[in-house]
Amino acid sequence: xxxxxxxxxxxxxxxxxxxxxxxxxxxxxxxxxxxxxxxxxxxxxxxxxxxxxxxxxxxxxxxxxxxxxxxxxxxxxxxxxxxxxxxxxxxxxxxxxxxxxxxxxxxxxxxxxxxxxxxxxxxxxxxxxxxxxxxxxxxxxxxxxxxxxxxxxxxxxxxxxxxxxxxxxxxxxxxxxxxxxxxxxxxxxxxxxxxxxxxxxxxxxx
Amino acid sequence: xxxxxxxxxxxxxxxxxxxxxxxxxxxxxxxxxxxxxxxxxxxxxxxxxxxxxxxxxxxxxxxxxxxxxxxxxxxxxxxxxxxxxxxxxxxxxxxxxxxxxxxxxxxxxxxxxxxxxxxxxxxxxxxxxxxxxxxxxxxxxxxxxxxxxxxxxxxxxxxxxxxxxxxxxxxxxxxxxxxxxxxxxxxxxxxxxxxxxxxxxxxxxx
Amino acid sequence: xxxxxxxxxxxxxxxxxxxxxxxxxxxxxxxxxxxxxxxxxxxxxxxxxxxxxxxxxxxxxxxxxxxxxxxxxxxxxxxxxxxxxxxxxxxxxxxxxxxxxxxxxxxxxxxxxxxxxxxxxxxxxxxxxxxxxxxxxxxxxxxxxxxxxxxxxxxxxxxxxxxxxxxxxxxxxxxxxxxxxxxxxxxxxxxxxxxxxxxxxxxxxx
Numbered sequence: 006x007x008x009x010x011x012x013x014x015x016x017x018x019x020x021x022x023x024x025x026x027x028x029x030x031x032x033x034x035x036x037x038x039x040x041x042x043x044x045x046x047x048x049x050x051x052x053x054x055x056x057x058x059x060x061x062x063x064x065x066x067x068x069x070x071x072x073x074x075x076x077x078x079x080x081x082x083x084x085x086x087x088x089x090x091x092x093x094x095x096x097x098x099x100x101x102x103x104x105x106x107x108x109x110x111x112x113x114x115x116x117x118x119x120x121x122x123x124x125x126x127x128x129x130x131x132x133x134x135x136x137x138x139x140x141x142x143x144x145x146x147x148x149x150x151x152x153x154x155x156x157x158x159x160x161x162x163x164x165x166x167x168x169x170x171x172x173x174x175x176x177x178x179x180x181x182x183x184x185x186x187x188x189x190x191x192x193x194x195x196x197x198x199x200x201x202x203x204x205x206x207x208x209x210x211x
Numbered sequence: 212x213x214x215x216x217x218x219x220x221x222x223x224x225x226x227x228x229x230x231x232x233x234x235x236x237x238x239x240x241x242x243x244x245x246x247x248x249x250x251x252x253x254x255x256x257x258x259x260x261x262x263x264x265x266x267x268x269x270x271x272x273x274x275x276x277x278x279x280x281x282x283x284x285x286x287x288x289x290x291x292x293x294x295x296x297x298x299x300x301x302x303x304x305x306x307x308x309x310x311x312x313x314x315x316x317x318x319x320x321x322x323x324x325x326x327x328x329x330x331x332x333x334x335x336x337x338x339x340x341x342x343x344x345x346x347x348x349x350x351x352x353x354x355x356x357x358x359x360x361x362x363x364x365x366x367x368x369x370x371x372x373x374x375x376x377x378x379x380x381x382x383x384x385x386x387x388x389x390x391x392x393x394x395x396x397x398x399x400x401x402x403x404x405x406x407x408x409x410x411x412x413x414x415x416x417x
Numbered sequence: 418x419x420x421x422x423x424x425x426x427x428x429x430x431x432x433x434x435x436x437x438x439x440x441x442x443x444x445x446x447x448x449x450x451x452x453x454x455x456x457x458x459x460x461x462x463x464x465x466x467x468x469x470x471x472x473x474x475x476x477x478x479x480x481x482x483x484x485x486x487x488x489x490x491x492x493x494x495x496x497x498x499x500x501x502x503x504x505x506x507x508x509x510x511x512x513x514x515x516x517x518x519x520x521x522x523x524x525x526x527x528x529x530x531x532x533x534x535x536x537x538x539x540x541x542x543x544x545x546x547x548x549x550x551x552x553x554x555x556x557x558x559x560x561x562x563x564x565x566x567x568x569x570x571x572x573x574x575x576x577x578x579x580x581x582x583x584x585x586x587x588x589x590x591x592x593x594x595x596x597x598x599x600x601x602x603x604x605x606x607x608x609x610x611x612x613x614x615x616x617x618x619x620x621x622x623x
Contacts, residue, residue: 068621103578166309169383176382176588177581180595183386209274372515375589382588389592415480 011074022128029124056091112164116189123196147200157193217280228334235330262297318370322395329402353406363399423486434540441536468503524576528601559612569605
């Protein structure tokens with residue numbers, strides 16, 4: 006269905022998504038193990054740096070290509086949203102480190118798990134975009150990403166409600182925890198935006 | 212002036228704007244009455260859900276249309292900004308609920324009133340876009356929306372100044388109130404962005 | 418290389434960048450001198466207002482032009498990002514004022530200095546865009562803007578780490594300082610986005 010020249014975008018997207026997945030898995034591992042070490046933050050920084058390079062390559066390839074598998078704007082948005090996800094993962098990992106958090110809250114762990122599952126579903130959906138025949142399966146992953154985002158919303162709301170209505174809470178701890186919960190939830194929001202872009206590409210190319 | 216096929220976009224925008232107006236009125240009613248009940252938050256959630264569906268319908272209609280009343284990008288931006296307004300209304304209504312606020316501050320009430328007036332002006336402006344003859348009236352509403360946004364800025368600034376410079380303030384209460392004021396003001400910002408898009412459409416199609 | 422009709426965009430960009438530079442220099446002066454007076458905030462507001470007017474002129478010129486020096490979308494993004502920078506400068510100057518800050522922290526001063534240098538590099542880069550022959554010099558400025566943004570990141574992180582891990586910190590002071598640091602750093606982020614747009618224009622027009 007696609008011409009060889011167009012296929013290179015899928016190769017680049019796949020590579021970037023595997024990089025994102027590595028980041029989401031590292032984030033999950035950091036939170037489960039409470040491993041907020043300089044070493045892990047540096048690893049995440051390296052992943053973020055690789056992500057930046059991939060974003061540049063995708064956008065430069067786009068600028069130099071006459072033929073693209075879907076609208077130029079959609080390719081640009083996909084590349085930028087992928088970059089936002091990896092930036093978000095690095096930003097939150099770094100914040101856990103600079104806030105000297107020793108143990109992640111149960112809700113943060115749940116959000117890290119949801120983030121990983123959401124990135125995994127995106128990675129599968131994007132690799133399936135190579136063929137129009139996979140439309141139904143891509144949509145199934147998009148629905149799953151929407152479901153995960155709703156779950157993340159609820160977990161964040163419950164945690165924030167609990168933390169901010171605790172009369173004995175330490176205000177500085179509240180500031181830190183509230184921010185970390187919101188940063189984690191925001192990553193699942195970006196995953197949902199990406200899924201929405203995929204859906205709209207499917208509608209246009211159907 | 213517009214062809215029948217193009218008119219459907221105006222029908223969809225009108226429908227979405229009436230949905231937004233319902234949200235802005237519910238928000239206003241919640242704040243005036245202090246009715247931060249689960250029931251009201253659920254009503255707002257239903258409005259937000261309807262908004263999501265309308266956004267999908269508008270964007271899918273756009274993807275399937277060869278003829279559009281103005282630039283495709285402007286239609287996409289209008290639809291997305293409308294969606295942002297309704298998302299903002301649900302987010303703030305939900306925050307009032309999860310923060311267990313029992314009585315809205317006077318400034319929050321003023322911001323809710325400004326938001327309602329701003330959405331009302333937008334609703335009128337957008338319904339007037341059907342004909343080029345209404346240009347002057349559309350601009351009048353846009354100017355009013357700008358004025359309301361400036362008012363909202365000042366109210367938020369004064370309230371934040373008062374709250375954050377009160378030596379006896381409870382820090383957790385400060386965090387909650389500051390966020391609610393900023394969330395309310397941000398909705399009027401989005402209304403202004405929408406008004407700016409309308410103005411630029413008028414310039415292009417004049 | 419460019420036709421006379423296209424040159425007007427460069428004239429407008431130059432004018433806007435000089436306005437931004439005036440804002441960045443005022444911000445720097447305010448922080449170094451601790452001059453968070455109503456008078457200085459009003460001066461910044463006037464700069465922001467002039468910026469708004471320039472943004473309108475650029476976008477209207479774009480809507481009325483058939484010939485543009487680079488992609489319409491890039492011109493729109495450049496204009497909007499310039500506007501974001503000036504909005505950010507006014508917003509932070511105003512926050513220093515309403516928070517009744519008497520003396521800026523050392524880190525805030527460093528961030529104001531970085532912001533000024535970043536805007537200066539942008540101003541030079543943009544004025545060099547008039548000729549394709551300056552490509553290498555434009556890129557040099559873009560690299561410098563990236564370096565400055567990384568520096569700003571580190572300064573903000575160190576300051577936030579210090580402030581939020583101080584057991585004797587006053588929570589309200591923490592809220593204020595954290596926000597001011599993040600607002601300052603966000604301006605250097607926007608400068609970087611602008612530099613990225615310049616780089617992508619160079620790639621496309623090479």
